[in-house]
Amino acid sequence: MKNLKYGIVALLFGWACTDAPKDDTPWVDLFDGTLNGWTQKGGEADYEIKEDMIVGSTVHDTPNSFLTTDKMYDDFILELEYKVDSTMNSGIQIRSNSFPYYQNGRVHGYQIEIDPSDRAWSAGIYDEGRRGWLVTLDDNPEAQKAFKQNEWNHYRIEAIGDTLRTWINGVPAAHLIDEKTASGFIALQVHSIGKEQKAGTEIAWKNVKILTDSLSKYTKEIPLPPLITKNHINVDEAKNGWKLLWDGKTADGWRGARLDEFPDKGWVMEDGVLTVLSTGGEESAAGGDIVTTEQYGDFELMVDFKLTEGANSGIKYYVNTDLNKGPGSSIGLEYQILDDAVHPDAKLGNHEGSRTLASLYDLIKADPDKPANPIGEWNTAHIISKDNYVEHWLNGMKVLEYERGNDEYKKLVSESKYKVWPNFGEASTGPILLQDHGDRVSFKNIKIKSINKP
8 A cells, every 4th residue: 555655656757847837948047156247336245155145235325226237238138046135225227338438437327126115116217327217116016026025036037129128036026128138148136225225235146137039039028018108297206396398109299490380391200209301401492490389498308319420410509590580400408410431511610619419509518428329229319507507417427517608608609600699598498409410310218308407
């Protein structure tokens, strides 16, 4: 009888082993038992190897720390396990970067959150060092419940094209469509801590593995509807007062600079992109410039733009559409948009280099080391104007600054094409303008934040 019992158990065990699906996914280990292939960036938290784990420990008086892969990744599927102290915050960086020009090398990019707090946003998606929260888990209670406090948790992260998807312990957590960054390193974060928090608090990672080939064969379906960030205000942007200037679909809030309505030709709206069409480089020859119907005083403006080869355009602010009733563009301060390598304007201007990309047109040259993306790729313009102090930024780098109305500014104007316009660029308010310079240029994610004076 005893032998029969053992035989049945063995048979059942054999059936179970036969039925268990075999994982034939060709995973590649990112952690081989050493820290070869990894580099620490940011802060000075401690990273060490304990048995089959990478263990990070918090340290006082240091910023966020990141153990980053030396290799860059674009499309991939990543799986790993982690165990985190209940008092700690952390995350997995993907498609992240560190450039000298960007906030002195600050690590920035997508972060898959590790959040053991009561908020329970683990496997949500945060944009570290840039836009803040992209996908929270407030509307996904199943994923919030999936996190295991003081135990090992499993993440699956898929980054394919413009789509990011996450799972926590097998539960779908986040589904994001975002075009901001296509490639970067992977990193394990140890968050900075305040003086009231305990140093030496640990987070451990193990079984870190990645797949980069034949992704369509191994990707999983996810039942969550995607959050699409194009022409969208995210959680943190809304809290900080940002608003869309263009809704991605209609002409609401815009008109022709010399029209009461939006132009009926020369501009197209398609797939969430606003494009001024080419007319062979002739300024304002088709639809003409477009301006916001609202006026703005102190503000921050963000605009994604994409150039075609040899193209010229601009973003103008403090515009006066009643000036210059003749041919050409409306008058205002201009953030220049230009293909510096091809367009002849790059070598013109009353001040050397003042008609190059991101310059204050005809007045101040942008930093020549500016981080411009190639023609055909998206760039981000950022303009800040507060109390007459103005900054131009390109792709996260400040490329020039000036003060409206001071003696230096007035001298620059007196030496420029704008000297014929009294008090040029000194208005307290004005609309925002997108220029029709006869070349095909596209825009999206047009956002503004009014700065209220105390």
